Amino acid sequence: MNGDGRKPDAGACAVFRSLAEIPAGFGPAVAAIGNFDGVHLGHQEILSSVVDEARGMGARGVAITFDPHPEQVLRPARAPKLLTPLAERIRLLEQTGVDAVLVLSFDAALARLTPGEFVRRILVDALGVRSLHEGENFRFGHGAAAGVSDLAAFGAELGFTVCVHQAVCVRGMEVSSSAIRAQVAAGDVRRARWMLGRPFAVLSTQARGRGIGRRLLVPTVNLAPYSELLPAFGVYVTRLTVPGRAFEAVTNVGNRPTVGEASFAVETHILDFEPVELGEQTPIELEFLQRLRGEKTWPSLDALKAQILRDVTRAKRSFRLLKSLEALIDTGPGRA
Numbered sequence: 001m002n003g004d005g006r007k008p009d010a011g012a013c014a015v016f017r018s019l020a021e022i023p024a025g026f027g028p029a030v031a032a033i034g035n036f037d038g039v040h041l042g043h044q045e046i047l048s049s050v051v052d053e054a055r056g057m058g059a060r061g062v063a064i065t066f067d068p069h070p071e072q073v074l075r076p077a078r079a080p081k082l083l084t085p086l087a088e089r090i091r092l093l094e095q096t097g098v099d100a101v102l103v104l105s106f107d108a109a110l111a112r113l114t115p116g117e118f119v120r121r122i123l124v125d126a127l128g129v130r131s132l133h134e135g136e137n138f139r140f141g142h143g144a145a146a147g148v149s150d151l152a153a154f155g156a157e158l159g160f161t162v163c164v165h166q167a168v169c170v171r172g173m174e175v176s177s178s179a180i181r182a183q184v185a186a187g188d189v190r191r192a193r194w195m196l197g198r199p200f201a202v203l204s205t206q207a208r209g210r211g212i213g214r215r216l217l218v219p220t221v222n223l224a225p226y227s228e229l230l231p232a233f234g235v236y237v238t239r240l241t242v243p244g245r246a247f248e249a250v251t252n253v254g255n256r257p258t259v260g261e262a263s264f265a266v267e268t269h270i271l272d273f274e275p276v277e278l279g280e281q282t283p284i285e286l287e288f289l290q291r292l293r294g295e296k297t298w299p300s301l302d303a304l305k306a307q308i309l310r311d312v313t314r315a316k317r318s319f320r321l322l323k324s325l326e327a328l329i330d331t332g333p334g335r336a
Contacts, residue, residue: 013100013101015090016101016103017103018105019104019122019126022126022127026128027060028060028130029060030050030051030059030061030133031050031061031064031131031133032046032047032050032062033138033140034046034063034134035066035069035070036063036089037083037084038084038177039089039092039093039095039096040180040197041168041195042135042168044197045165047093048096049163050063050133051096054099057130062099062101062127063098064104065102066104066105066110067086067103067105070106072106073107073108073111074111080177082229083177083228085203086103088203112142113142114141114142114145115141115150115154116154118141124160130161132155132160132161132163133162133165135164135167137167148164170194180196180200185232187231188291189290189291190290190291193289199287200287201288203283204226204283204286205280206282207222207223221268222265222266222267222268223286230266231253231291232294233253233254234252234253234291235292235294236290236291236292237250237289237290237315237319238251238287238289241284242283242284243282243283245274247270247273248270249268249271250269250271250308250315251267252265252268252295254295255295266286268286289322292314292315
């Protein structure tokens with residue numbers, strides 16, 4: 001957002017990390033509030049409605065989210081590992097077309113706000129909200145005391161409307177962040193992809209101390225330690241992307257029990273390898289496309305090598321099928 005409060009250029013998205021960063025006279029705004037972990041198809045539907053309504057009324061579309069996840073403050077022992085750490089969540093929220101993302105620091109002070117205080121201080125006074133879009137299970141205020149009916153009552157009093165969205169269902173599954181986390185944790189990256197609307201991915205860097213230097217000269221990359229959600233131990237068809245290049249790959253998530261002492265790693269073998277620039281801080285995106293099998297201990301290194309060859313063959317077959325499907329889509333009606 002421009003410093004004088006004017007609406008940004010088309011395509012720009014401001015990121016506010018406190019209420020103090022919001023320019024005076026920011027509103028009117030159309031907003032949605034949520035953790036938005038994964039920015040999945042349900043989130044995307046709500047935020048699309050936010051953007052459409054904001055454009056129609058000449059307002060700003062805003063996504064309001066929290067950092068850290070509230071469970072990390074309120075119930076840290078039960079806090080989930082995230083599908084999308086904050087930086088990636090912001091990037092995905094920006095792609096929805098909203099004009100601004102407000103990241104509220106979730107701490108004890110914010111948790112103590114009553115529903116009325118939350119609405120007045122943040123929605124009305126800071127953002128000038130005229131319309132809110134929320135899922136039917138949305139809760140807010142101290143102790144999650146209030147729901148969408150309470151939000152509508154506040155709106156009637158304070159001058160904003162509330163649009164309640166039903167849960168999105170995909171192939172008979174209700175889409176939610178917790179459901180997607182469960183699928184990823186079980187290794188079912190296919191169903192997770194259906195609900196996310198894209199492959200589940202991890203953004204990281206390569207592990208330190210691999211002796212690789214400035215260029216990747218071997219077709220194997222180990223991911224740096226990663227604290228958020230990873231798929232269940234096993235072997236996956238993956239796509240590894242570095243700046244300017246995407247590679248087809250096979251990735252093992254697990255302890256590599258056949259090779260010496262067990263040690264956890266996310267190890268990716270590139271199928272269509274060519275040397276590329278890759279320093280220890282080069283960003284890596286690893287997309288999980290399909291699970292091939294679980295991890296197991298093999299009786300010998302020869303048995304392991306034979307299985308790896310079978311994994312590679314299956315992965316190459318999967319990529320050929322994917323390319324064929326993409327070609328059909330690209331040459332479908334209206335594309336020729």
